[in-house]
Amino acid sequence: MNELIERISICVERGKVNKTSPYPKDLAGQDGADELTRQALDSNLGPDSILQACNVGMMKIGERFGRNEVFVPELLMAAKAMNAVMAHLKPFFKAGTVKAKGKFLLGTVAGDLHDIGKNLVSMVVEGNGWQVIDLGVDVKPGKFIEKIKENPDCIVGLSALLTTTMASMSKTVKEIKEQFPNIKIIVGGAPLSHKAAEQMGADGYAPDPQGAVEFLNEFIAA
């Protein structure tokens, strides 16, 4: 791997946003994701390979998060660094030079206002190269359905933190499946399990953001 590309990947994994960012301490004063991406583009490295570096960095931190080796702050900082890279790559996405793997339509279900878990999933999935359409929190089934109509090629992700909103999640899955039996739905959140996901008729369950990425990536190969 090109040295610049490798360093971008490390910056994303470690959450090193830019040169002035004090985090992480051992990289203080060094170029971050922002500067290195600029340099990579200036030296004519392809946006695809830069995006690939981002994917690798986010995957590594996502896996460490899944193993409880790092926690929410580390994942958030990695996402911040990833966003710094993405800001440079935006024009290429617009021009169609770089393409997303697919669309992921994500939201916290009706009655639940918690967004931290959903946001983590959104960041890691985006870092893996997917286009994320984030509908926010307290999303009614009708809103999901409206957005699925606009994006019939999407995969849907539902989040819930409260035990009391699991029923709401179950209802959302049911309503989506009634209208769009072929739309794939993955669910996640503290009170859930594989079994609960299966009972509500979802296609998948992920205990952590990286699990959601793995679920999604199965559908590109297919």
Added chain:
Amino acid sequence: MKSILAVLKSGKTLVSDGAWGTLLHQRGLQPGECPELWNITHRDDVFTIAKSYIDAGADIILTNSFGGSPSKLSHYGLQERTAELNEAAAIISREAAGQNHFVLGSIGPTGKMLLMDEISTQELKDGFFIQAEALKNGGVDAVCIETMSAIDEACIAIHAVKEATNLEVVCTFTFDKTASDDFRTMMGVSPEDMVLAVKEAGADIIGTNCGNGFEQMIEIVSLMRGVDSSTPILVHANAGKPFFKDGDTVFPETPEMMAAKVHDLIDCGANIIGGCCGTTPAHIKLLAKEIKKHR
């Protein structure tokens, strides 16, 4: 205003209350509805919950103000009513508790992260200040900053309560067991780190709440006692990890299962014991009975 610390000094173990959210939902609170608004719109229901814990034998009850920060209330467009809703919560619990029981004003996390610049330190502090002042005006004896996961937010809350009031402050964090069998909050804070940080910030009573049942609370309290042998510890335990069955949420730990472990929890250093999600007056009644036996 009475001192919880003074009573604990006598060596007594105090009984706290159980879940509020679980009971509010049983009484018809819908997902997506603002629980704190019920202090105005469904005052009798909130009062009945508070009173049910006093009747079950709790020495301490909390207030229906967990999500009463301006940031949380802003989801419902109610941020301008922060003081009113918190004060009402305190008045209801005070009325249920009378003067012979303690009322702890509940303050939960805002859900906003300083790390991601979602909120400023000043904005966080101002919100907690308004909440604490209103809870005091409503008549609470102390404030319980609970379910915290980030040290920065918890410490800002402690400072704000201490500035706004002269009340005793309880601060509890929620820990999960990691793959390597450590305990950490979602922000990566260990019980040991939490104890040192919140004591430094001025917490009078420390503790842990929510989580995955009584067994793990015993492990967490032991870890806390490893770095602090004297600060009183409060435990509000979930009735186990909930699961989904036939469209309903089920909490696995019965009152009997919790009561059976309460002696171990006291022996490892807990001073105030109550419940969190999934616990009911039936759980508290049996806990109170066992705790009295232990005295």
